[in-house]
Amino acid sequence: MYNYKGFKLLVILFITGIAQTVSAQSVDEIIAKHITAMGGADKLSKLKSVAIVSNMEVMNMEMPVKITIVQDKGFRTETTVQGMTIIQATDGVKGWMVNPMAGDGKPVELPQEAVQQYASQTDLTGLYNYKQKGLQLALEGEQELNGAKVYKIVATLKSGAKQDNYISKDTYYVLKVVATVSANGQNITTENIQSDFKQVDGVTFPFSSELTTSAMPGAKVINKIESVAVNAKVDESIFAMPK
Template sequence: MIVRWKYGLAALALATASASAQAMTAEELVAKNLDARGGAARLQAIKSLKSEGKLLIGGQFELAVVQYQKAPESVRSEASLQGLTAVQAWDGKEAWQISPFQGRKDPEKMSADDAKGLADDAPIGGPLASWKERGSQVTYLGTEDVDGTDAYKLKVALKNGDVEYVYLDPDHFLEIRIVTQRSVRGTQVESISDYGDYEQVDGVYFPFSIATESRPDGNRQQITIEHAEANVAMDDGLFAFPTTKGAGR
């Protein structure tokens, strides 16, 4: 799951002090990020998250989008337009999809390479919240300019070989950009996602605006979340490959 920052969260501004000039470690920056989002305990208490909004592709096509996330790492995304619904899901072990816009209305399993993006995005708290549990390695790389902001740059090396560079706002310690690099069928693929419009869901801040550009294909998409609800009941079957032909749910 973009858009430039829009703050306007007075409570957040008061709760998160500006970064000090002294050098900080990767773990200290992660801790500040979790505190800024509402605290590790509140984030861990969110066992599921349902988000609804709009997906704008290439600045031309607008689809209704719904995403379901369930701890520890299950995710399902649905994008609908003119009576057709595309589905992509990951149940923690394998991924599958329904692609009606490409003329494929039956569920089909995705390759391990194609599943990487879903697996990487599945954790509710993002790449920093549970990095130790997921077997990731986090390294602080100093600061780097992000559209005029001197952001803290963290390298997150995932267990599956993918790499995510997480940029934190220096005043609020929230993610403003994540650059993901992964190998797909022998080709290096990169996506750049900009995050903004943070809103609280059960006491935890989540980005409600996410703009992503994929490279080298140059595809662009913008997700705007209009409503999100935590700890919604979700059956594991929602994420599993359908056992009935043609069934998406």
């Protein structure tokens, strides 16, 4: 959590150990309150699927979006742009895309890098059970975000990638997520600001989000959720690439 290389005195190491223990306890306390705010361990442990209908606005264009996710199994989005529907999906092993705007309505296999990124979206429960998921969390102090006091908790994923989570000291919702992913040999940083939190069947979702990315400087993606179906029955064949 902290880099104490170079400190050799026993007393310094002793103090260091105490600091690490206190920090770890603080992280667990914050995460416990966050999990409660998101619906509680009982609800999150039983969250198996979601079907989301939303409206996305990019550069003054509105695009209806349907997202279907089955926990740890499949992810599929259907985005309608100018009357044409772009489909992107993964079954956790392979990914594919149909993009009629490219002049061809045939499914095309996605590169493994993209598959891994989509597969990471199949976890519906976020920081719940983070230790079992192999995440390492570190509390990096408190900040202010748009007038709200927040904790900055950095999650280190199994891949080594880091994700900054800004958790409200008031509601314990995650108000902002900053993540860096590798795509086409470049590191791309995204910032997602979340708001308008509502519960659906006891599980909390951010119904509004604003996304910016270094891949599109100056552009902002605004997403407004219209409806969420929790644990709806899903035909998992929709994640498999059509033959």
